[in-house]
Amino acid sequence: MVSLTQQPSTHPLADMIHYLESGGALLPDSPDNVLEVVGVLKSYGVVLDAYSRNLIYIAEQQFLVLFPAFKYFDGEVSLKKLLRHWWHDRINYEYAEYCMKGMLWHGGGGLDDYLDSAEFSQRTEAAIQAKVGGTPMQLLHKLFSNFLPEQVRQLAYYSGLGQFWRVMSDMFIDLSDLYDQGEVQTIADVVAHIRDALVEAAALPITYGVTIRGQTYEIIPKSVGLTFLADTALPYVEAVFFRSFPFFGTVSYNAQAHQISEKPGDFSYGALFADPLPIGSAGIPPTLLMQDMRHYLPGYLHDFYMQGLRGEDDLRVKICISFQKSMFCVTTATVLGLMPHPLDTTDPVQRQENRTHLENWMDRLLTSRLADVQSE
Secondary structure (H helix, E strand, O other): OOOOOOOOOOOOOHHHHHHHHOOOOOOOOOHHHHHHHHHHHHHHHHHHHHHHHHHHHHHHHOOOOOOOOOHHHOOOOOHHHHHHHHOOOOOOOHHHHHHHHHHHHHOOHHHHHHOOOHHHHHHHHHHHHHHHOOOHHHHHHHHOOOHHHHHHHHHHHHHHHHHHHHHHHHHHHHHHHHHHOOOOOOHHHHHHHHHHHHHHHOOOEOOEEEEEOOEEEEEEOHHHOOEHHHHHHHHHHHHHHHHOOOOEOOEOOOHHHOOOOOOHHHOOOOOOOOOOOOOOOOOOOHHHHHHHHHOOOOHHHHHHHHOOOOOOOOHHHHHHHHHHHHHHHHHHHHHHHOOOOOOOOOOHHHHHHHHHHHHHHHHHOOOOOHHHHHHO
16 A cells, blocks of 8 residues: 555556555465465475585586586586486586576676686685696696686686575575465565575675685685675676576577677566576576476475366476566565665655665566566
């Protein structure tokens, strides 16, 4: 309900802004939506646990290994795992790297700034010399002085995303446990849980170090001051929820075709914008994520999907639709968590600043699938 002391918004998404101001979310509240969101986030939490562990393993244990043939094995190589890997009966860690590269390319936040600093260059050089000194790779480093530092920049994003997903995995598993205990019953409950967890983790330090020949080299020391919310969570939302990349095969990458904007800031290919229908097609990266999540669906969510006419024939698409709904809940939690003032403030100036904050976010969502999830 719009306050009598505040004029209605004139924004194209004014109804949604007023709904958020009254305590609502970007996803309508219904028992089915709660079931879908919590169920898919339970599965996502399990997958993120695996993604997180592998990203951190690569960053710390595969440091400057130029041909990391077994990077997806987390240090446990066996014939059984190798056969499962070749048969694709495994977690698709390639999707985790896809998200990492999105963050690396789009940048933003303190992590991106630090990786351009002199301190990072000095710390990186020390670690590189410890790793390649006295080996043929030292010649490579002398001939192409930017090559290995760029690999370390990428590894820093492996670690940063891994640490971010570690928190998110625990958050989603806890949400599922609360749902099973009957303590989460509405979309507002879901949003509140995620918002509170984000706020609680906001100041967690983001660090990165590697051990080489028994000595630890701090690439991102705690003294740099990088934190969970500002330096990994928000850049992740920007890179994965909003911008991302156009999927190969869906649009032309030919510059003369002009199907992709020349300005990355105009990209709108993220999780909040993507049409779920291509999921299951070759070359569509989220297909890998949906394939991973299908293995860990709670029984109640799988039963819900089986009520459809196609059964399991379009299971990945169904999971993708539920996943997109859940990401609008996470976005709601982020938007509300970043509100400049409490939502229930009675100060007219503060209420207007909150309104401006919401309108700025709604500007970003004008061409998203927000309208679609309202009716699904």
